[in-house]
Amino acid sequence: MISFNQASVVSHDGATILHPFSLELAEQRIAVIGANGSGKSTLARLINGLVEPSSGTVTIGAADTSTPALDTVADGSAVRRAVGFVFTDPAAQLIMPTVIEDVELSLRREHRRAEDRRQAALAALARFGLDGFAERSVHGLSGGQQQLLAIATVLATGPRILVTDEPTTLLDLRNTRIIGDLLTSLTQQVVIVTHNLELAARTDRALVVDQGRIVFDGAPAAAIAHYRDSVAA
């Protein structure tokens, strides 16, 4: 469960990026759609503490529901372990020379022994059909493979929630389908910020953001219709 409690975000120069809002997100797959600059990425970044709320709180339900929820500010490192974040451009998070080293880097906390880390990294790559690329340069992968690798790298650490910011923006039709199929089949709770309305339609609940406010929250088909109407108006 992701809870926003009167959370708002105000920039350093005093501009309101997100007006105070409260929401409880319990669905397996959630889309966040809306115009450029409306505040979608900021909302997504609140979930794992990349952005801190200027007022209110954002909390993540603990794995053990009998213990208190994790606060994204007070419990920052636990929140970042619980919530994986995948950026639009995989190059932003793939930083090691080879594919396997990138996955190993993300696993350094989970597996202290190098050999354990390598085995876990190989298993993570195999899960996504990337094991044949282990020793390749990350830059030698196609855009779709890089996005898959970025997701594999984040999932390897075992987050309970995955937040993805425009995961298909840089991809062609085939890779868009592959990433969409993956995101809609994961056991993790997944929050997808997207301009891809076909992908949004495959979720359980969609939020429409407009000028820093959540202007619609409900079934994806109705949310998409609301967004289209607002553009046509």
Ligand SMILES: Nc1ncnc2c1ncn2[C@@H]1O[C@H](COP(=O)(O)OP(=O)(O)OP(=O)(O)O)[C@@H](O)[C@H]1O
């Ligand atoms: N750190 C910041 N300081 C000042 N303004 C910011 C900051 N971060 C975001 N903004 C502004 O807040 C607004 C919302 O940005 P955000 O990236 O959340 O929008 P978005 O809906 O994800 O846009 P897009 O679809 O173009 O990615 C934009 O006007 C942006 O310029």
